Amino acid sequence: MGTGQDVMEQPKQAETRLPAVENKISMVVFSGDLDKLLASLIIATGAVAMGMKARLFFTFWGTAALRDARKSVKGKNLMSRMFGFMLPNGARKVKLSKMNMGGMGTAMMKMLMKKKKVASLEEMLTLAGQMGVEICICEMSMGLMGFKREEMIDYPHMSVCGVAAFLAEAATSRVQLFI
Amino acid sequence: MPVELKADKVVDLKGLPCPMPVVRISQEIMTVDVGQVVEAITTDPGSLADFPAWAMSTGQEILQTDQAAGEIRFYVKRVR
Numbered sequence: 001m002g003t004g005q006d007v008m009e010q011p012k013q014a015e016t017r018l019p020a021v022e023n024k025i026s027m028v029v030f031s032g033d034l035d036k037l038l039a040s041l042i043i044a045t046g047a048v049a050m051g052m053k054a055r056l057f058f059t060f061w062g063t064a065a066l067r068d069a070r071k072s073v074k075g076k077n078l079m080s081r082m083f084g085f086m087l088p089n090g091a092r093k094v095k096l097s098k099m100n101m102g103g104m105g106t107a108m109m110k111m112l113m114k115k116k117k118v119a120s121l122e123e124m125l126t127l128a129g130q131m132g133v134e135i136c137i138c139e140m141s142m143g144l145m146g147f148k149r150e151e152m153i154d155y156p157h158m159s160v161c162g163v164a165a166f167l168a169e170a171a172t173s174r175v176q177l178f179i
Numbered sequence: 180m181p182v183e184l185k186a187d188k189v190v191d192l193k194g195l196p197c198p199m200p201v202v203r204i205s206q207e208i209m210t211v212d213v214g215q216v217v218e219a220i221t222t223d224p225g226s227l228a229d230f231p232a233w234a235m236s237t238g239q240e241i242l243q244t245d246q247a248a249g250e251i252r253f254y255v256k257r258v259r
Contacts, residue, residue, distance in 0.1 A: 042197065042198045045198050045202055046197075046198040046201055046202070048202075048205075049198065049201045049202045049204075049205035049206075049233060050201070050205070050232075050233055050236040050237060051205075051236055051237040051238075052236075116196060117194055117195060117196060118196050119199070127202070131202070
């Protein structure tokens with residue numbers, strides 16, 4: 001690459017000691033599908049029950065599931081309003097990754113879950129909040145889709161963060177997952 | 180022959196699927212004193228694998244597991 005080499009050079013690795021690994025789980029919740037979101041919350045609450053700390057990093061499609069349908073914010077541009085309209089407005093509106101069949105499959109799954117006493121996504125979010133599962137929302141995804149912090153659910157341990165926050169947390173976690 | 184164990188607290192977790200049995204026992208065990216025993220009754224077959232895994236991770240002790248008529252009874256001692 002000739003002269004470009006200097007620019008492409010990797011930053012020098014800081015000579016720091018590796019931080020100690022703790023009994024924690026870090027998850028990237030990329031998916032906005034009901035089934036995958038449910039899985040991530042079951043694992044997170046299970047982890048807390050097992051004595052671990054759990055932190056979920058919501059990014060991309062996952063962020064839409066954290067919107068609060070009762071909240072709306074003003075001052076969005078046309079693109080943001082369109083995105084807001086097209087993406088699911090909160091945990092109640094997310095669909096199955098398979099067999100959605102125009103919403104019929106998802107409705108059937110929800111009926112089945114109720115019958116079998118499987119907690120709904122909203123219930124799992126409430127439980128996760130009570131148990132101290134931390135949620136970080138990706139700043140960039142929110143900006144991209146035009147979501148604002150004020151339209152997100154009231155969750156007791158929620159913050160906005162970026163990739164460095166995830167990596168720092170993941171590097172000291174015993175378990176890391178991408179869902 | 181299983182020894183008749185006396186529980187200090189009985190927790191009914193019948194009909195609850197994953198992850199609730201483990202979530203609930205992790206909360207219930209903290210409501211008794213160290214050394215006391217919680218009897219947890221589940222109907223979820225997965226709890227047969229989950230309870231020992233939970234106990235190992237959290238340092239609690241499962242004294243006895245009884246299976247009868249579709250019910251599973253765990254006698255869990257709070258160790259710490």
